């Protein structure tokens with residue numbers, strides 16, 4: 001008998017517990033049980049839909065990543081067939097080099113973007129996990145409270161009313177508690193779903209990050225192979241011409257062609273300025289200020305301005321600029337305010353820029369992997385105008401920086417420091 005009563009009590013309590021299991025933590029953390037959680041639930045559902053969209057986007061980014069990498073072997077074999085002369089070969093190789101450098105820059109940007117997205121998703125996940133834990137604790141607490149208050153809490157709540165009106169109010173109160181508890185449970189469930197979707201997104205993003213890192217390494221390797229291929233070709237070309245005189249003539253012809261091109265640009269500028277003056281526009285003046293260092297990422301001066309002994313030919317030659325060795329893709333800055341008078345490519349200078357600073361003072365930047373300004377652009381001192389590369393007659397990443405005054409090359413060191 002005693003046992004049966006006990007048993008009945010247990011069962012009654014278990015039934016209540018079951019009922020209350022639906023009941024979540026209305027009173028947790030001082031939250032008013034009657035404030036609607038519907039808004040919170042719909043916000044969370046929106047976040048879940050958003051996260052699912054982001055996961056799809058990440059997946060399509062991965063698909064994109066899988067295609068379109070530099071295939072060095074294919075490039076070289078197709079270049080071999082069209083290698084009629086060095087200039088054409090170098091020009092084609094330069095196109096590939098530039099494309100590979102661009103892809104590396106894009107991948108690097110993507111990696112840093114993914115890394116910050118991962119930080120963001122991790123924070124969101126952590127926040128959701130905390131919310132989930134506190135909602136869960138609160139539910140447990142609520143159930144425990146109900147249990148401790150006894151089986152007849154609702155009954156008492158209604159029938160200890162002082163009046164019939166009071167009783168109706170209390171019945172209403174009980175109903176509201178039940179309604180609010182159901183919402184809290186909904187909220188808890190949605191939070192769990194959100195946690196799951198955050199975890200899934202994090203996983204996708206991390207996979208993409210790992211893949212992008214691998215691709216960047218592959219692309220970097222391809223780039224290095226292309227650069228060494230180019231170096232080999234230029235050296236082989238040089239070795240082919242055994243006669244020093246022939247090399248010298250070839251070399252001088254190249255320099256002369258380069259200078260003729262630059263001279264032509266200067267003449268064109270003069271003609272344009274004359275036309276501008278005729279249209280009464282003010283002529284650019286150089287105010288005598290010092291230059292900005294044009295390759296801030298440079299690691300060393302690989303060749304200085306002035307007379308140099310050619311390393312293999314034993315011929316004296318004049319180097320008309322300062323070579324600054326710097327990583328491929330690192331910035332090239334405008335040394336001073338001016339107008340871009342050339343932003344182009346040729347097989348000798350590679351991608352190059354020439355800036356008019358006024359009063360017949362020009363600066364020239366050669367062998368870039370990318371150009372960020374076009375002819376006619378007004379630039380200011382320190383502005384990023386190009387990226388370091390090894391296009392044209394160059395065997396490694398560097399900036400060749402020249403200064404011309406009144407139609408002659410002058411020592412850049414007079415303007416630097």
Ligand SMILES: [Zn+2]
Nearest residue numbers: 321322323400
């Ligand atoms: Zn140089």
